[in-house]
Amino acid sequence: MQVADYVLQRLREWGVEHVFAYPGDGINGLVAAFGRADNVPKFVQSRHEEMSALQAVGYAKFTSRVGVCMATSGPGAIHLLNGLYDAKLDHVPVVAIVGQTARTAQGGSYQQEVDLHALFKDVASEYLVDVTVPEQLPNALDRAIRTAEAERAPTALIIPADVQELDYSPPEHAFKHVPSSPPSHSWHTSVPPQEDIARAAEVLNAGEKVAILVGQGARDAADEVHQVAEALGAGVAKALLGKDVLPDDRSYVTGAIGLLGTRPSYELMRDCDTLLIVGSSFPYSQFLPEFGKARGVQIDADGRLIGMRYPTEVNLVGDAKSTLRAILPALRPKPGWRETVEKNVADWWDALRAQAFEDADPVNPMRIAWELSERLPEDAIVTADSGSAANWYARLVRLCGRMRGSLSGTLATMGAGVPYAIGAKFAHPDRPVIALVGDGAMQMNGLAELITLARYHQEWPDRRCVVCVLHNNDLNQVTWELRAMGGAPKFEESQVLPDVDYAAFARSVGLVGVNVDAPDSLGAAWDQVLSADRPAVLDVRCDPNVPPIPPHASFDQVKNTAEALLKGDPDAWSVVTKGVRTKVQEFLHG
Incomplete structure (x- = not known):
């Protein structure tokens, strides 16, 4: 050997x-x-x-x-x-x-x-x-x-x-040889000291308006998070990597938080008086309650990451599932706050639907994600790439039941959506996988990995793996960042992409390829690719000028965008009209 x-x-x-x-x-x-x-x-x-x-x-x-x-x-x-x-x-x-x-x-x-x-x-x-x-x-x-x-x-x-290529010889029972024990997976669970558990319960019980923020560290504690939310009458917001921790069809789940987040998550953090963070190191503290306004408790298995995003009063280093179980018996219900949270959530979903069905040229990118959510199989796995695709995944894709989803969270690297989907198919060959990918990421590496899908898909019991390309010929996220953060108009030399027929490329390697350039064709196209007998590319020509406006755009962001448009942005009028129409729908529904 x-x-x-x-x-x-x-x-x-x-x-x-x-x-x-x-x-x-x-x-x-x-x-x-x-x-x-x-x-x-x-x-x-x-x-x-x-x-x-x-x-x-x-x-x-x-x-x-x-x-x-x-x-x-x-x-x-x-x-x-x-x-x-x-x-x-x-x-x-x-x-x-x-x-x-x-x-x-x-x-x-x-x-x-x-x-x-x-x-x-x-x-x-x-x-x-x-x-x-x-x-x-x-x-x-x-x-x-x-x-x-x-x-x-x-x-x-x-x-x-x-x-x-050397002959293998094992370590000996000898000086300066190091042996090893048989492979075994050991997942530790730990619970903080009882006095810390009691202090945390005291803080949570003292609040009248409790908000919970969960990240990927809470994934194995979904039932316990639900029970704590019920016990406290709390709303639950989700960091992007924790999007699949709790299903989006629960009335108290406010969705994603942050720049890519939802308005009810922003309102939850703005109005709460107590914050419980579970398994998250969400970095954007400006989307958390104002410092000093809310009392805080944090639970994390990694003591290096605890207490560094918000001035939390009680920090519990321990396994999320076991720690929440220890806290639960001491919690007391809070009347009133939950109804406000649920109304905000319901209004937001109404607003998103209205925004998704606003006219665009040719297809509103929000509608792509909305129509997918209407059709997601109950055991689907969804991946998203970095860029504007992440915006629509974060806000509009509703993950419910057994559904899973992820993207490149902290590094936010372009080009992760398709290889993540391939990894997911090898992990769960009996489940459908959908990747939401921008055309910039497809040109970077996604097209090549369609060849990988073509090579291996016959080995999977469920061959469905859909790559949906948001085809707008624009590096869209950077275009919007230039406008909103730098006050710079769109620089076409860096932002405009060569036009490629992604569905035709898919067909050329033996996959299903479907082109969509009209909104009324979108639903039927999703039905087609989600029932295909092999991986498919859904190539949707969508409007780059539908703005991914944050749930609470700051004055500086609005001012910078306005300055960028006034400086001669080539899409200025389209940006203004679509931005106004999108925001009007949000105001009309809440």
Whole structure:
């Protein structure tokens, strides 16, 4: 057995079923081992190593298991970085196995020789190791996986090309040899001291208007969050990575918070007198209650991230599920506040529907997300890319029941939507997956990954994987940021995209491709792609001038946008008319 054979054997013992990878001579030994192992775990070939890393992130997000990616030395390792940073910033367990120049050539300016320790020392700061002798395994691989799971972070294992082909020999019961124990997944639960639980309950009971903010750290505590909200008569807002923690069809769930958020979430934070934060490090404190206005309690499993977004009075370091269970018996109900929250939520959904059906040229992008929500299968998984697609996903896509959803939250990298969807399909091949993607992200890397979908879809029991392209020939989010934050008009040289027929490209690689350029065709088009027998691209030509206005646009944002339009923005009149019509609907419904 060679070292490469043992690496795959140990991955199998850990229950790893997929390795998202791209080949290269720096991992030839490992690639050969996949052949000897009958491709178990499965080598999933992307079109680019960055896509492999992002597919591993998507897989890990939708399974809560470690995602594994693999790449060759030099350029392959470099390409992994963006996906690994996405894992680091969103607290996702991913292990990268990376090749390196043979030991005999290291230090000799050899081809593709890169200082991988310098390259990975930040992104894989929790655990990064070179395997230079066979006896380092299995400890090195086990620690990489255990650390990734325990710290919810990326780790990296560097294995030089010649080491991969050495005969494997285990660590001995000897000086300076380090053994390891059999693979096992251990998820700890912890509860803060009882006196801290009592203090938290005291703060929550003292308030009359309680708001709850949940993030992805509350996902396994959805039932407990619901019970706490019921006990306190509270409203619940969701950070973007926590969008699928509670279903959007519950009357007290106000939806997303922040720049991409909803008006009832803004009102919930503006008017509350008590704030409970569960499993979230939501960074935009200007969308939380004014400092000093609300008393605060925070629950988080990571003590490093607690108490740093809002001046919380009681900070509970512990597992969200167990901690909420400990608090529940001491909570007392609050009359009155819940009715206000529920009315705000109902008015908001009415306003969003009216906004989505406003005329646009040719299709209102809000209607794309609205029509999808009307048709989402009960077990669907939704991914979204960064950019304006994230706006409409955050506000209009209603995730209910078993539905899951995610995007690149903290890094907000472009091009994550399609590889996340591919990772989700390998994680749950029996569930439909939908990716909402801007045309900029499709041109960046999404088109190439359609080839990956075409290659693998026949292996999935449910072959539905829909990539919906918001086709507006504009890098739309940056265009709006230029207007609202910098007071600069749209600079067409940087913002306008070449026109591409995305549906035609899909058809050219054997997928379903559907073009939509009229709003009345949209519903039937969604029905078609959601019932297709293979992956599909829904290419919708939509209006770039429908504004993603925040729920509470600041004076500076309005002033900057006005200045940008007055400076000669090529779409000024269209922006003004559509912005006014959109905002009027919000005022009419609440």
